[in-house]
Structure formats: C-alpha cells, structure tokens
Amino acid sequence: MPPEIDYNKCTACSQCREICSEDVFFEFEKIEENGLIKPKVTYPEACFHCYLCVEGCPSGAIKIRIPLIMHVPYK
Numbered sequence: 001m002p003p004e005i006d007y008n009k010c011t012a013c014s015q016c017r018e019i020c021s022e023d024v025f026f027e028f029e030k031i032e033e034n035g036l037i038k039p040k041v042t043y044p045e046a047c048f049h050c051y052l053c054v055e056g057c058p059s060g061a062i063k064i065r066i067p068l069i070m071h072v073p074y075k
Contacts, residue, residue: 002044009061016053
C-alpha cells in the first residue's frame, strides 16, 4: 500500500520528500485554509515500503501498511 498522509497532522516540513529515495512524494498539494503547501503522494507505485518517510516525519502524519503479499511467513 502506498504511504498515506494525514493532512490534519502534517506540518508541511517536507522531510518525507527529502528523505524518500524513490521520489514518491514529488509534487505538492496546496492547502487553502492556512496557506501551507504540503507534500503529495505522486508516485505510489514507486514505494517499496522502507519506512524512512514514517520514521523521518516529526509529526507522525505518515503511515504505511505493508501489503499482505510482502509479508514473509516465518517461525
């Protein structure tokens, strides 16, 4: 699953955009209420679930669910 941004928590720091090596967060989405320009998930298919954006987000606004087919069963 691609990263999901909770725009209520996002502070528009662009850390996710800086840290993502695959440029998943390429464009920006302008939020009209307060004038902040927040990142947008532009290329969700490029995400390979490394969790760097989740760990790098200071406000905890990003979450990623790993697809079931990527779970490796082990004992």
